[in-house]
Each structure stands twice: as C-alpha cells, then as structure tokens.
Amino acid sequence: MIGGSVGLAARERLGATVRGFDPAEGVLQTARERGAVDVRCGSVSQAVAEADTVVVAAPVGALPEAVAQSLEAASPDTVVTDVGSTKRAIVAAADDERFVGGHPLAGAETAGVAHARADLFDGATWYLTPTATTSGLLYERLHRTIAALGARPAAIDATDHDRVLAAVSHLPHVLANVLVTQAGEALPAGGEGLTATGPSFRDATRVAGANSRIWGDIYLSNADALAERIDASIARLAEVRDLLRAGDRDGVTAWNDAAAAERRGLLEAGVAGGPVQELRVSVPNRPGVVAQVALALGRAGVNIVDMALHPTPDMTEGLIALWVSGDREADRAVELIAELDLPVARA
C-alpha cells in the first residue's frame, strides 16, 4: 500500500517515471493496472540503476537486505530511503551517505497495492532520520520530493524516533492486547462479549492482536525502547493502584487531572489560538451529517484540531467529539453546530 501510493503520487504530482520491483508474484501486475508504476522490473538492480530516488517499502525484517541491495545497485547520485516503522536498526545497518531512513505516518491500517492512493500522504507527518554522514544535497532532494508527494517531512534522530514511536504506536498496541485479555478473564463465559462493553473499550482494543507477522517484527526491532515504556507504564499503574487501595480521593483526582493536562498539551502542541476545547455533538446517521458539520466550521474559519466518531452498533445515531483551538473558536463552533439543529455541548 505504501509503495504503491508513493508510485501513484510520484507519477501524478511529480510527473516522475516510476520503475517498480516486488519479489511477490502478481504485485507488479496489480501496481501497473492501478497506475502506480510505469515500468515493471525483474530485480532490485534493474529498478534502481537509473533512479534519482529509491523508496524501499518492505516489512521491517526484510529492510536491511533490500536497502543494502538498493545501495549496491544505485548510482553515487541516488538517494535511498525506506518506509519502515522503526529506524535505529536500519540506520545502523545502512551506513552510507546516500541513505536516509524514513517513516510516513499513514496507511498502516491496510496492506496491499490494491489500497494504494495518490493522496494517502496528504498532510501526514513523514519522519526522516538523517545522520552525520548523510549527504546534505541528497537529503534536501528527498525532503523536497516527500513534500511534493503531499506529506510534511520532519527530521528526527533515529533513536528519538524509535522512543517516540514506542510511546505513541507500539505501546498502544501492547496495552490493547493487555485490555482484551483482562476482559476475557472478567467477562462471564458464554456471555455477550463486546456487545456488553462500552465505546471506550472498543476504541482502545481495535488494534489488539494486530497481524503477528508484521507486529512481531515491529515490537522486536524496537524492543529496548518499548521495554522502557512498558517499565514506565508499570510504574504509573502501580502508583494509581496504591492510591486506589488507600482510598486517596485527592491523589486519584490529581493523577487524573495530570492526564487531562497531558492530553490537552498533546492537542495544543504546534497549535496556536489558546487551549484546545472539546465539543460533543449528537448526530443522527443522516447522510452527510459529518461533512455538514465539518463544512460549516470550515466555512467560518474554525479549525478542527482532532475529531472522533462514535457510531452506535446499529448505526442509527452517534456522537462526534470535536477538538477546536481556543475559547472563542469553541463558542463559535457551538453556535454554528446549533444552527444545524444538532445538540452540542462543551465537554
């Protein structure tokens, strides 16, 4: 999906000629039909030989070899990057001035070139992990290329990248796994399962048990950073457990307030206009109602920082949570949504 989307975007937006190689049967054929490649190549070296830019899209475990092959076949003036979810291992393995590690935050939910889209990277953060040996010229070319694909390139040290991803991607997957096992132990056998749970549980466990072939690789390629985050999580959990056992209301409240402040801080980082405010809108499952809300706010210049949809299981109704930046914007948003005859409140 990632490789195919790079191909589609590069052809549509850069007018590039895309030469593709994939070791699995049929993939290049599909990529060609979808318009993601111009030329089907029979080997890495054939695909890479005349390239300005090489993007290696493969499972994390297969990256070191595929990147090494690409660097061997590429010219001295070719920049080589990858799209793997962890960066230290590949950056250490590919110690070459032409290599820059990369990681677009998009498209992780599906696999396969059939899902490729030219607009997949629009507005998405795309991490790049240059090192002291990286060629400045080649890095600059890659940066421009990625921006032209629609993404927002962001340079980050490979170690910092893996620490951040351990916290915001790998740890959520681990905790989702823990949650489903806890529910499995607590729910009565032969009971109603997920129908007897609420939306917070469903949201928190959708990624539980994600594909072991992919996620085993990711966890292990970032084992020490993830283990550190797990240790820190255990310490936080032990803290609140002790407060609960002691019946310490002030302590529990302070612990929860700290989390609320952290979430607000995360929403506000990089956002101007004052503290982020949360709105809750009850919506019928009327065709286009989400677009209607978004358009009404967009027309009035109210920027939606984040949003969440919570459909009911039968999808006859639902709730939209919206985060907007600043008190004034929140008041304006409430007015605009009320004009659409939808019940809305500040959370």
Next chain:
Amino acid sequence: MIGGSVGLAARERLGATVRGFDPAEGVLQTARERGAVDVRCGSVSQAVAEADTVVVAAPVGALPEAVAQSLEAASPDTVVTDVGSTKRAIVAAADDERFVGGHPLAGAETAGVAHARADLFDGATWYLTPTATTSGLLYERLHRTIAALGARPAAIDATDHDRVLAAVSHLPHVLANVLVTQAGEALPAGGEGLTATGPSFRDATRVAGANSRIWGDIYLSNADALAERIDASIARLAEVRDLLRAGDRDGVTAWNDAAAAERRGLLEAGVAGGPVQELRVSVPNRPGVVAQVALALGRAGVNIVDMALHPTPDMTEGLIALWVSGDREADRAVELIAELDLPVARA
C-alpha cells in the same frame, strides 16, 4: 442525560406519566421543555409518592442518599432502581426488597438533559443486579419496563458487574491516562503533539483525563476490583517486557496471537454464524457513504457485528473497519462493497 432519556422514552413508549425532581436549578425546567417530564416536583418524596417505578439518576457518590430518600418515600409496591456505573456499594447500602441496582451501557459520553433522547437505550445492554432479598414481582416489573424503553436487560451479580466494568470500562480509562503521560515524556518538547501520532494512539487516548469529578467517584467506588485488574495488567506487561528484552520472537508472537484470539472471542460471544471476520474499506468523505455501506449489507442480510470509522484529520477520506460473522458473510460483504466501487479487503 440518562434521567432525561428515561423520561422521554417512558412517556413516548410506555405512555407513562413522569414526575421529576432535580436538586440543581433549571434542570427540571429544561426537562419539561424537552418533554422528558410531565410534572415538576419540589422534592424526592413528592416525585416518588405515587410512582410504580423510581429511577434515580445521580453521580455515583450521591446515590446512597438519593436512593435511601426514595425508598423512604416510596410505597411498598414501588420498585426503585438507579443508573450508577458501579453497583456493589449501592446494592450493599440499599438492602431493601424494593431496590434493584441498574446500569445502562449508553450515554456515558455526554451529560445534561439537553442531550436526552427517547431512543438512547435502543439495543443497549442494561445491567440489573438483583439480590437474594429482591422482590421477584418488582424485579419482573422493572425488567419489562426496561425492555419497553428499548434496552436489553441483563441480570448480573453486583460483584461480577463491578469486576466486568473494571476490565471493560475503568481499566481502559486508566490505561488511556498512562498512554498520554508516556507520550508526553517521549515527544520532543514544543513538537507537533498529536499531529505526529497515528490513529491507534488517538483512539486509545480519547477518554484520557475524563472529567475528574465523575471519574474520581467511579474509580474509588470500584477501587478494589480496579486495583485487581491493574495488578493483572502489570503482570501481563512484565511478561511481554521480559520477552522483548530476551529477543524471544516465538514468545512475542504467541503473546500477540493470544490477544488476537481473545479479541475474536469477544467479538464472537453471543454471535452465531462462525468466526468473526474483519474487512477494511477505504472511503472518500462522500456524504452518506457509511450509511450506503451499512444499507447495502443490511439489505443482503449481512449482519455487522462491530464497526469503526477512522477519518483522516482533514476528513477528506477515511477507513471503515467492519466485523461480520462467518466466512461466507465476509465474502458476500466484499462483493457488495466492491459493487459500490469502494476498495475493500479482508484484514
């Protein structure tokens, strides 16, 4: 919101006369305007005196006193219930054959009678916690009333209830809090915050730092059951941390596979037709596209067990995850969705 929705549903669906009381100024006025009550009462005893059924909707911490007042004022033939999120404390406090603890799994996301809806409970599980002293006659009346409001009443022991809710509601909130603090520690200061995270993090942290006044009460009223779940979570986390530090690929895979099996088990509990299958559909933010998919499957008799929407931040596109029951249904669903010209794949 819960009390108001009970009032609306009782008036519309049971033809009941609803007598309401609320200690906060203005609430009854709004409830009257929304059509949630027939009669505004100045005290608990005035509201309860001639009632067949009394529903106490108040924060968990205020329930014991409100329920005691209701039981004192109610006739010997009146059933009294509550809608609190934890049940052991109130069931122990209200030891009376006329009291049955209750907890509808609906509407927890918003507060206030302005959000009340007659259809809030449609299809929702509504736990009831009768005890050995509960009057069978009164329990049966309450059961019928709740079913007539649109919900699915489910009897459960109060202790089991609190253990289940610790796992499927309170623990997800605690883990969401842990996640935001981990991200706060890992993300570079002054960085991009949530824009630099993926959908799994956003899903898992939407409830982080939920209203301390409400959630402090809930955590503390279920402190020991929740502390037990936290201890079990710590043990699971220590297990996977040790596997990661040892670089044990088979162990990590087995650990992840077990979570995948648990999640499938939760989806399948109470569902006939074979193992639940997951589909991923890429959708443009076209008005009504979600309804279109749901209707196409509904018309063909394909039952959607669960679904999740993942809009992109700019809401120009998104992904629907759908879970359907059985291989044949999944194949049929893929056909039907492909006919709508939407990219779809089995996950």
